[in-house]
Amino acid sequence: MAEKYFVECDCGKRVRVALHEAGTDKACHSCDRRVRVPDSITLQESSGDPYPLLRPLEKISRTVQNQEPPFDGLCHHCEEVNAVYETPVQFNVLVKREMDHDGGIRPTITGGIKLEMAAATEFWEEHSFSLLLCTDCYHAFESDRSQSRFKKMIGKLSVAILLMALLIFVLLKDPLFAAVLTFCSLIGLFISAIFIVSNQKVEPYVIKWLSEIRWFSDAFTMEDEYTLTMGETHKIK
Structure with a gap:
């Protein structure tokens, strides 16, 4: 938050x-x-x-290193009991991009020309931390993660059904059955499209849960180019 x-x-x-x-x-x-x-x-x-x-991301890294709040062992969601599960998070941000050359049209030794793409060297900053959750909050988190995976599966299944409907219409010439399959697949595609458009880079449930960590929301809104990945949850040893 x-x-x-x-x-x-x-x-x-x-x-x-x-x-x-x-x-x-x-x-x-x-x-x-x-x-x-x-x-x-x-x-x-x-x-x-x-x-x-310090910048928000630097604050997160420093408190992780020193095991200070919010990384002192309390659940990030309820903040009432000690965490039992941790989910590793990798948040990499682009620090700067240096252009090696700007590309353009270059002459060749044979007298022709060739088109060169611009090339750049990127410098990234890596930040690793964990989402800490108690047992009850972990089950709620896993429920959100399962729903997200289900929505992805619906999108892929809808595309397969749509292709099947087209094949049935072309090969079997059964427009009624093909129309029913098409209608079902379009509903699935609509649900999937809403999910994809809502967040291009990161799934909504990820932002929802990571925003429980102090300074994460500020860090997330400050960065323009980043990669954010979450690993598999495991029990804290």
Whole structure:
């Protein structure tokens, strides 16, 4: 979940503010008085952030290394009991891309021309951590993962059914049966399309569960180019 920041008004009420509002004035929702929002470092420190100068992904890596919250063993979802299961996560982000050459049309020794594609060297930053879950939360996570796999299977099955319907129509010339199969496959394709369009890079259930980890939501929204993979869950030894 995203970080929450608050400043206290003279009336005694807390005013929720965003990090980008640091150094500005914001109206109290209770008394309408203007409240001064402190600088960004002070805001982060007031929320219990031990590393206000680090990027969100660097904060995750540092707390993993030091076994500090949110990687001190508590379940990331309920935050009430110790975790029993862990699911490894690999989050790689593109740091920079250096162009080796910009491609274009090049002359050849035979007097002709050839088209060269642009080439670049990419530098990636790797971050590894684990989603920690207690037994009850693990079962809920596995339920979401199973549903995601089922939706993928529906999409593949729908394509196969659609091809079968076309073959039946062409070979057996049975338009009624082919129409029924086509209708069923189109429903499956529609469900699959909604699933694919909703998130091109990462499956929705992955973002839902990883967002329970502090700083992950901020880190995820900051990165433009990344790869995110989750391994198989296993019991913590």
